[in-house]
Amino acid sequence: MIHSIDPRTGESVGDPFPLTSDDEVDAIVGAALAAGPAWRSADRAAALEAVAAALEANVEELWRAADAETALGETRLRGEVGRAAGQFRLFAQVLRDGGHVEAVIDHATAQPPVPDLRRMNHPLPGVAGVFAASNFPFAFSVAGGDTASALAAGCPVVVKAHDGHPATSELSWQVIRHALPDPDLLGLVRGLDAGKRLAVHPSVAAVGFTGSIPGGKAIQALIAERPDPIPFYGELGAASTPSSCCPRPPARASPRGSPPRSPSASASSAPTPGWCSSPTTPSSWCRSPRPSPRPWAGRCSPSGCRAATCAGWPGSASSPHWPKDSRGRGAFAVTPQVFVTDLATFAADLPDLVEECFGPAAVVVVYDDPADLPPVLERLDGSLTATIHATDPAEARGSAEVLLKKAGRLIWNGWPTGVAVRWAMHHGGPWPASTAAAHTSVGAAAIRRWLVPTAYQDWPAELLPPELRDDNPPGIPRRVDGVLVAGRA
Incomplete structure (x- = not known):
């Protein structure tokens, strides 16, 4: 049952x-x-x-x-x-x-x-x-x-x-x-x-x-x-999803000296738990019995990675928190956490720092020179989305060229949540974001x-589907002898 x-x-x-x-x-x-x-x-x-x-x-x-x-x-x-x-x-x-x-x-x-x-x-x-x-x-x-x-x-x-x-x-x-x-x-x-x-x-x-x-x-x-x-x-999996109880920790690169600003960073300033939609989610959020700056996979953090204003309820910074209601009953919740490291440490500990994590976690990677980013980005797995926050498109060109190969949707100065249900939307990406990029x-x-093509060679007109008859009964757009012909309005 x-x-x-x-x-x-x-x-x-x-x-x-x-x-x-x-x-x-x-x-x-x-x-x-x-x-x-x-x-x-x-x-x-x-x-x-x-x-x-x-x-x-x-x-x-x-x-x-x-x-x-x-x-x-x-x-x-x-x-x-x-x-x-x-x-x-x-x-x-x-x-x-x-x-x-x-x-x-x-x-x-x-x-x-x-x-x-x-x-x-x-x-x-x-x-x-x-x-x-x-x-x-x-x-x-x-x-x-x-x-x-x-x-x-x-x-x-x-x-x-x-x-x-x-x-x-x-x-x-x-x-x-x-x-x-x-x-x-x-x-x-x-x-x-x-x-x-x-x-x-x-x-x-x-x-x-x-x-x-x-x-x-x-x-x-x-x-x-x-x-x-x-x-x-x-x-x-997708490492770029900044939402509560999301798969894989989003990795965000930020210029040194600039404060990390993201939905997760904002969440970490207030110790408000995120409710998980399944009892299995908080149990996979962290299985480590000891405090660690890394809240996933139950392993100690690599040296140089430090927690950034980890929102805390009583207990270790890495373990799920189980708040009680007015009658003392347990519930499913975890506290959003943001972690900061430098680019060299992040690169040294790939792919561990971006492995799948079901929980509200983010890793902010601090760098000095945008030119240092592309070689590290090349080592990331495929993702559903990749976002660039910048004011100078020329400065971001190198990273953009790499991310074009890594993600199914590229976002400029925005957030990948709320995937729009539109004609131009693509929600997929290279493995492991999806199995069919x-x-x-x-x-x-x-x-x-859910469609499969069929070709008809010298097929009798009366047996052709209406969409392929010369008179085009449904009035759909077609390519005829190499020319795109619009459908009837």
Whole structure:
């Protein structure tokens, strides 16, 4: 059984949820697969807009359910429901635009002799498996971008719910599935074994995942053992995420003499704990039994690294703090901490100082000359984002050229939080930020993960998809004989 746990008290709330058996996983995937053909020919744009409206209509119940399991608060959670609804609406626009099918027509020519060739994208022939994240109970969970983009592509979806918010997952699932023309288009399974079964199920055509590097590697290993390995789109660790209970400590380089200014630095000036959305998060935040300037991995800090105004509750600077409520019950919380070191020490202790850490930690690296940064940046792993704070673009050119190879999104004088759900967004990056750097988990291009191209050579016109017929019945944008032709407005 899976229990809902209140992070503020550490106690279970409500009725527990049963684990999904292998037979039940098979039945759920089978029902989703059977619903797929009708979905591919349905008005998916209208259906996605209906889902968005249903999420907004149920926002009151949704945010309260999520707050009871994550302690993220009304403002954050209302906004996240709105964001989830916005993702479904964006993909409705993507479908109406039609450019996602990437229709191309090359008419036959006599000299040189070339056959008639036409190509377009189709939905993957099967079910999309989605693994929900812990830290975003809506935007990257049952109602998240993986679900929205896969449904938009024409794939039925089965989600492995995150154990950290089972009631929120159940409610989100019910809201969405009843807004779809066939409720079986969205399935839900629970439990580690159910997730394993989902990843290797023969009817699952691709898997999307948001979570830790070990979790992603485990799923990738399962998929590699399949007789028919399938695409795995994992969004994994990122050292640049300055948010509470984030994966991997953000490393920030700061000129010597300038005060480190960041969301984490601000947080460290006030000893306010961050509530973690899962009971496993604070336990992995630090396992060290002794004080250390490094709050992750349970090892002593390298020489030269010192804590910078570590916010402190009673106890060691490195260990999680378990505050009590008015009745003395434990809860899940950790205190934000910022650490400062110099560039030479940071470089000497790579990759340890940027290893995965689920907790609000940041490392500020002090340097003297911007020219010293590129060789150290070259040694960093791939990341979802990289930010440069500067006033002189010329001074930052060397670092920018390196970061172009290291991150999927480059930010100038800003922060990478609040990933915008827009056409131009890319939320991915080189390993270990993601398993497929060419793809994104957020934005209009996320639909490409669930599509596969097919070429038609000298195919009879009456058998061609409407998108590839010369008269272009859907009025979509296409490239015809090398020329991009706009669709009908």
